[in-house]
Amino acid sequence: MSTTILEMRKITKLFPGVKALEDVELEVLDGEIHAICGENGAGKSTLMKVLSGVYPHGTYTGDIVFKGETVQFHSINDSEAKGIVIIHQELALVPYLSVAENIFLGNERRGRGGLIDWNRTNSEAMALMAQVGLEENPLTPVGQLGVGKQQLIEIAKALSKEVQLLILDEPTSALNDDDSEHLLGLLRKLQERGIASIMISHKLNEIEEIADRTTILRDGKTIETIDMSEVASTQDRIIKGMVGRSIENRYPKRDHNVGEEMLRVENWSVGHPTQQGRIVVDRANFNVKAGEVVGIAGVMGAGRTELAMSIFGQSYGHDIKGELYMRGERIKSRDVSEAIGHGIAYATEDRKKYGLNLIQDIRTNISSAALDKLSDRGWIDGNKELAVAEEYRDSMNIKTPTVMQAVGNLSGGNQQKVVLSKWIYTDADVLILDEPTRGIDVGAKYEIYTIINRLVAAGKAVVIISSELPELLGTCDRIYTLAFGRMTGEMAVADATQERLMELMTQERDPKTMTEDKEVLS
Amino acid sequence: MMAGTANIRDLVARNIRTSGIYIAFVLIIALFAILTDGTLLSATNVTNIILQYSYILILAIGMVIVIIAGHIDLSVGSVVALTGAVSAVLVIKNGAPWWVGVIASLIVGAMVGAWQGFWVAFVGIPAFITTLAGMLLFRGLTLLVLGNVSLSPFPAEYGKIAAGFQNGLFGGNGYDVFTVVIFAIAVAGYSFSAVRSRRARLGYKQTVEAAPLFVLRLLAVAAVVMWFGWQLAHARGLPNVLIILAVLVVAYTLVTTRSVFGRHVYAIGGNLSAAMLSGVKVRWVNFGIMLNMGLLAGVAGVVYSSRSNGAQPAAGNMFELDAIAACFIGGAAVTGGVGRVTGAMVGGLIMAVMSNGMQLMGIDQSIQSVVKGLVLLLAVAFDVYNKRRAGAR
Numbered sequence: 001m002s003t004t005i006l007e008m009r010k011i012t013k014l015f016p017g018v019k020a021l022e023d024v025e026l027e028v029l030d031g032e033i034h035a036i037c038g039e040n041g042a043g044k045s046t047l048m049k050v051l052s053g054v055y056p057h058g059t060y061t062g063d064i065v066f067k068g069e070t071v072q073f074h075s076i077n078d079s080e081a082k083g084i085v086i087i088h089q090e091l092a093l094v095p096y097l098s099v100a101e102n103i104f105l106g107n108e109r110r111g112r113g114g115l116i117d118w119n120r121t122n123s124e125a126m127a128l129m130a131q132v133g134l135e136e137n138p139l140t141p142v143g144q145l146g147v148g149k150q151q152l153i154e155i156a157k158a159l160s161k162e163v164q165l166l167i168l169d170e171p172t173s174a175l176n177d178d179d180s181e182h183l184l185g186l187l188r189k190l191q192e193r194g195i196a197s198i199m200i201s202h203k204l205n206e207i208e209e210i211a212d213r214t215t216i217l218r219d220g221k222t223i224e225t226i227d228m229s230e231v232a233s234t235q236d237r238i239i240k241g242m243v244g245r246s247i248e249n250r251y252p253k254r255d256h257n258v259g260e261e262m263l264r265v266e267n268w269s270v271g272h273p274t275q276q277g278r279i280v281v282d283r284a285n286f287n288v289k290a291g292e293v294v295g296i297a298g299v300m301g302a303g304r305t306e307l308a309m310s311i312f313g314q315s316y317g318h319d320i321k322g323e324l325y326m327r328g329e330r331i332k333s334r335d336v337s338e339a340i341g342h343g344i345a346y347a348t349e350d351r352k353k354y355g356l357n358l359i360q361d362i363r364t365n366i367s368s369a370a371l372d373k374l375s376d377r378g379w380i381d382g383n384k385e386l387a388v389a390e391e392y393r394d395s396m397n398i399k400t401p402t403v404m405q406a407v408g409n410l411s412g413g414n415q416q417k418v419v420l421s422k423w424i425y426t427d428a429d430v431l432i433l434d435e436p437t438r439g440i441d442v443g444a445k446y447e448i449y450t451i452i453n454r455l456v457a458a459g460k461a462v463v464i465i466s467s468e469l470p471e472l473l474g475t476c477d478r479i480y481t482l483a484f485g486r487m488t489g490e491m492a493v494a495d496a497t498q499e500r501l502m503e504l505m506t507q508e509r510d511p512k513t514m515t516e517d518k519e520v521l522s
Numbered sequence: 523m524m525a526g527t528a529n530i531r532d533l534v535a536r537n538i539r540t541s542g543i544y545i546a547f548v549l550i551i552a553l554f555a556i557l558t559d560g561t562l563l564s565a566t567n568v569t570n571i572i573l574q575y576s577y578i579l580i581l582a583i584g585m586v587i588v589i590i591a592g593h594i595d596l597s598v599g600s601v602v603a604l605t606g607a608v609s610a611v612l613v614i615k616n617g618a619p620w621w622v623g624v625i626a627s628l629i630v631g632a633m634v635g636a637w638q639g640f641w642v643a644f645v646g647i648p649a650f651i652t653t654l655a656g657m658l659l660f661r662g663l664t665l666l667v668l669g670n671v672s673l674s675p676f677p678a679e680y681g682k683i684a685a686g687f688q689n690g691l692f693g694g695n696g697y698d699v700f701t702v703v704i705f706a707i708a709v710a711g712y713s714f715s716a717v718r719s720r721r722a723r724l725g726y727k728q729t730v731e732a733a734p735l736f737v738l739r740l741l742a743v744a745a746v747v748m749w750f751g752w753q754l755a756h757a758r759g760l761p762n763v764l765i766i767l768a769v770l771v772v773a774y775t776l777v778t779t780r781s782v783f784g785r786h787v788y789a790i791g792g793n794l795s796a797a798m799l800s801g802v803k804v805r806w807v808n809f810g811i812m813l814n815m816g817l818l819a820g821v822a823g824v825v826y827s828s829r830s831n832g833a834q835p836a837a838g839n840m841f842e843l844d845a846i847a848a849c850f851i852g853g854a855a856v857t858g859g860v861g862r863v864t865g866a867m868v869g870g871l872i873m874a875v876m877s878n879g880m881q882l883m884g885i886d887q888s889i890q891s892v893v894k895g896l897v898l899l900l901a902v903a904f905d906v907y908n909k910r911r912a913g914a915r
Contacts, residue, residue: 315799337801346799354799357792359859368789369800371782378782386726422800 004065005030005196006051006084006165011062013046013055020046021060021220028165033187033197035211037204037238039467043220044200048167052086053079066165083164087154089173089301095143099134100125102142103157128156132186147275148179155186166190166197172206173301177508184210202299204235204506216241236499243469243498251474252446254453258477259290261328262461263344263430268322270303270310280306280317282485288430288461293452295472295493296465297501298482304465305349307482308432312346313339326430340369345428347419349435349465351412355419358408362400363389365407365418370426392421397447413444420451431455432463437471449475467505469498483507542904543853547868547875554879562879565757568750573685573829575874576763577602577822579867581845582852583774584818586866589849590778591811592791592858593642593649597634597656598819598845602838603664605631605823610673610833613680620680627827628820634660635816636809643808657842665835674832682762684828689759697755704760705751708768709744716740763825770821775863787811791858847894848873851901872897 006028013021021043028034038044049055051064053073064071066082073079076086093102100122109124111117125138134152142150151171158166168187172180187197187210201207207214208228216223216238223241228234264287272278281303288294298304309316311324313336324331326342333339339346348354356365367374367385374385389403396417400410407418416436423431433452437445452462452475466472472479472493479496481489481504489504554562561567581598588595608630609623634656641652675681692699716736723730730736754760778784786807789797798804822841827833852869854861873894880890 312799313801335801335803336799337803340801348799353793354795357789357796357859359792359855360788364785364788368785368797368802371785375782380780380782380785382780383722383726386723390726 003030004028005067007063007065008047008051009063009065011047011050011060011064013043013050013060019220021050023062023221024217025222026215027225028196028198029212031191031194031196032212033191033199033210035207035214036198036200036217037202037207037214037242038217039242039469042217042242044217045169046220047217048086048169048198048200051079052076052084052167054086080161083162084167085158085161085163085165086167087151087158087169087171089169089171091147091150091154093142093150093153096141098139098141099129099136099145099153100138102153103128103138103160105157107160124160125156128159129153131159132156133182146179147174147278148176148182151175151179151183152186155190163195166195168197168199170200170202170301172201172203180206202506203508204238205508207238208234214238218242218244235503239499239502243502250446250470252450252453254456256291256477257457258292259459261287261289262292262326263288263463264325264328265311266323266325268307268311268324269320270306270317271319273316273318280485281310283322284482284485284487286480286487286490288463290429290459290461291456292478293456293462293464293476295476295479296463296482297467297469297472297479297505298465299467299505302482302505303485304482305434306485308346308434308463308465309348311339312336312344312432315346340426340428343427343429344432345369345423345426345430346432347423347434347436349438351415351419355422356407356415359406361406362393362398362403362410362418366392366403366421366425369422373425373427388425392425396421396451411440411444413440413447416440416444416448417451420448424455428460430461430463432465434465435467436464437466437468445471469501472496472501473498481505481507543851543865543868543872547872550872550875550879554875554882558879558882561882562875563753565753567878567882568753569757569761571871571874571878572754572761572764572767574878575870576684576761576767577826577829578841578844578848578874579767579870580770580818580822580825581841582848582866582870583770583863584815585842585845586849586852586854586861586863587774587778587784587787587811588649588815589846589854590791590858590861591787591808592794593808593811594846595638595649595653595812595815596842597638597653597660598815598822599838599841599843600657600660600664601631601634601816601819602823602826602841603833603835604634604660604667605820606827606837607664607667607673607833607835609680609824609827610676611667613676614673614832620677620683623676623680624683624824627824628817631820631823632813632817634819635813638816639809639812642812643805649812664837668833668835670835672832672834674830676828676831680828681831682828683766684763684825685831686762687759688762688765689755697752698759699755701755701760702748702751705748705754709747712743712747713740763829766821766825770818771863771867778863783807783810788859791855791860793859844870844873847898850905851898853905855905856902869901 004027008024008026011021011024024043024047026047036044050060053075056074057072066084071082094105097105103125104121108116109121111120122138129136129138132152132155134149134156136145136149142153171183175183184206190197199211211228213225213227215225218241223244226234226237266285268281268284269279270281272280284307286294286296296304306316310320311333313333314320315336324333331342333342333344352358357368363386366389371380374381374388386403392398393400393403398414398417400414407415410418437448456462464472464475473496476493478490478492479501480487481501483505488507551562585595585598605627609627612618612626613620613623638652638656641647642649689698689700692703720730720736731739778787786797786802789800789802790804790807794804826837830837848870849861849866850856850869851872852862852865852867854866876894876897877890880893
């Protein structure tokens with residue numbers, strides 16, 4: 001019987017208005033590979049941030065016991081000093097520095113007089129690289145290596161800090177099959193050396209293959225910890241644990257009244273804007289009809305936002321291929337104003353970064369995508385603009401004393417209503433809503449669903465991108481699943497279950513149909 | 523509080539950023555009026571301030587638009603020199619009529635703006651670099667055009683652009699009636715539009731200031747403006763350059779607040795990604811911004827060459843810094859998205875009053891520079907502080 005290396009007891013973490021973690025328990029045994037599963041927003045990343053000291057001691061309640069002693073981390077440096085190293089999904093490497101420089105960044109190998117000892121740096125880097133199976137010159141700039149190799153550099157970096165517990169946040173989400181295989185093999189090798197790992201992953205095959213035990217989180221609570229060697233058909237059990245909540249009366253009723261086809265997307269492929277050869281969306285097909293709500297289900301990183309933004313005036317991606325049809329006619333969407341002109345609207349998943357001008361008032365934000373409607377020869381009719389803003393404030397129930405209020409001062413739900421107002425005012429026929437209810441409370445969510453119902457009742461077509469399955473099941477007529485850039489399924493909502501969707505969302509690529517996705521080596 | 527009226531405290535609290543600058547302006551004027559025993563506010567000196575700083579104010583109009591969009595333009599001083607030089611070569615050296623020089627200056631300014639706009643908007647070179655290069659480039663071209671020597675004097679008509687006055691049209695005894703009448707018309711126009719916009723806002727159930735407060739504000743503005751006109755009327759009348767400046771201020775206030783172009787400028791500066799995803803043609807707007815800046819630098823070039831009655835290789839040196847300082851003191855945000863033409867004008871006037879006041883007091887150039895530097899730093903620190911406070915909320 002192996003001993004416990006880490007125990008997290010009754011961890012509770014509050015954000016303003018949200019309980020992100022509630023009495024979460026996590027126990028990791030010495031030298032095991034422990035997987036953590038859960039939907040987006042279940043609290044996985046928050047838990048890891050608590051563990052690694054990103055959220056310092058005192059901002060949460062509960063105890064962390066590491067190697068038998070209760071620890072209090074006040075920063076990442078504290079947790080690293082104890083040998084707990086986290087590797088985030090977005091790799092934190094400096095592209096213009098060399099492999100060796102990156103490995104020892106913040107932990108430089110110094111020689112006489114505090115100057116960096118380059119010989120030592122490079123030779124120790126070579127040794128670490130050999131341990132992770134990376135055959136590269138330590139002087140190569142990291143930016144020239146593929147994501148798979150960059151991941152290995154992160155692990156080498158962790159090893160240089162004498163890691164005892166390695167945390168990986170979705171380590172294989174950006175990797176192709178060969179690289180994933182190599183990475184998992186490496187984790188096993190580290191396990192033989194006695195290094196325990198915690199791995200967050202959406203890929204259930206992978207978890208089944210490598211994890212000793214799996215803890216499932218849902219809505220900020222621990223559901224159960226499964227011993228992978230004991231239980232039969234573990235994937236089903238994990239899925240059930242992840243989605244287990246029931247859909248209550250959280251979705252307003254609506255009459256389904258589907259009309260003619262509005263938008264059709266055929267053979268849509270999108271390349272990564274900077275990493276040449278990486279395909280983000282691979283020959284996707286979907287359509288949406290008037291009066292219909294279509295869902296696109298996919299976990300983060302599946303290519304959902306990239307799919308939507310590339311359709312919306314090529315706002316994302318490189319080397320975009322495929323055809324768009326609006327009411328059966330082929331259209332082009334080369335820039336955003338052209339897309340808007342064809343009646344397409346895209347409400348972003350990150351409203352603060354891409355959706356709103358936070359320092360401007362509500363009025364200006366609502367009119368910003370449709371100034372043509374308010375202006376004559378380039379001059380804006382200020383009174384009409386104000387009238388429009390007032391109208392939307394009432395119809396969308398935006399809670400604010402005045403439409404001259406800066407949008408940055410509104411709550412998330414009200415900001416989202418401003419975003420929706422902005423796009424509805426463009427008279428769009430197809431509204432693509434990317435995570436329309438992310439980060440807003442239950443009451444505001446209900447209002448957003450009501451607005452969506454009103455839109456389709458008026459004959460608009462709505463596409464909802466979401467990783468929240470109950471939301472899709474509660475609002476859509478039809479659901480597509482997207483996994484790793486590919487459409488893996490389409491079903492009427494009546495045929496869909498959370499389990500079925502989750503299975504399709506986590507379905508890995510079939511190597512036979514995979515397009516060239518080799519990393520670039522330059 | 524839905525529709526209705528707001529009292530002074532609300533107004534000040536809500537507009538501390540914009541109103542702070544006016545309070546500072548009044549305090550600075552009061553300070554220097556006392557320090558100079560009232561000379562600062564004498565009729566001739568008020569006229570002088572206008573003549574002396576008009577070209578900085580003209581540059582600041584273009585600059586504030588550049589800064590709202592999140593850019594900067596370091597080349598305007600060199601462009602002022604270049605456009606003035608071109609005009610001088612045509613008019614002084616080749617004997618062309620005065621208006622040929624004016625038009626040539628404007629065309630050269632616009633060409634310079636288009637050149638810089640091309641690099642900023644379509645090639646994607648940051649404006650800082652593009653205009654830093656432009657600063658060297660256009661200074662060099664100025665030297666080439668002038669053959670390294672100063673040219674002067676301009677014919678009298680050209681000199682009247684910046685140094686001339688409109689007066690005597692309606693006569694007057696010891697003062698110029700025409701000037702007073704023009705100012706009275708301006709005050710009436712301002713009051714009329716203020717009343718109209720207040721009515722419109724009330725119609726849309728927006729908060730406006732209480733009626734007595736509104737009247738008080740109008741009376742205060744009217745009093746200050748009329749006093750200013752009265753002073754000018756007692757000196758040499760209405761300066762031509764003030765007419766040019768007033769037309770530009772009104773026109774560009776409208777462009778920034780009422781036009782689609784202006785709206786797009788604020789959108790780009792406020793959130794570039796959101797602007798792109800709202801269908802703003804960011805490249806063309808950026809091009810337009812730089813083009814406009816070049817054109818206004820051409821106007822400033824005409825005014826400056828007219829006032830200095832010639833063209834010098836070193837003309838316009840450091841003008842860019844005064845213009846930029848005017849914008850930031852006037853409440854423009856370093857990060858873009860915030861700023862006003864009127865704010866930039868007040869910022870420019872604060873710099874002008876300080877320089878002028880210190881000159882009257884005979885303070886050394888070195889100290890003047892130190893004081894101006896500190897004022898700029900404090901103004902931006904105030905902006906940063908405000909923003910941090912807003913962010914913490």
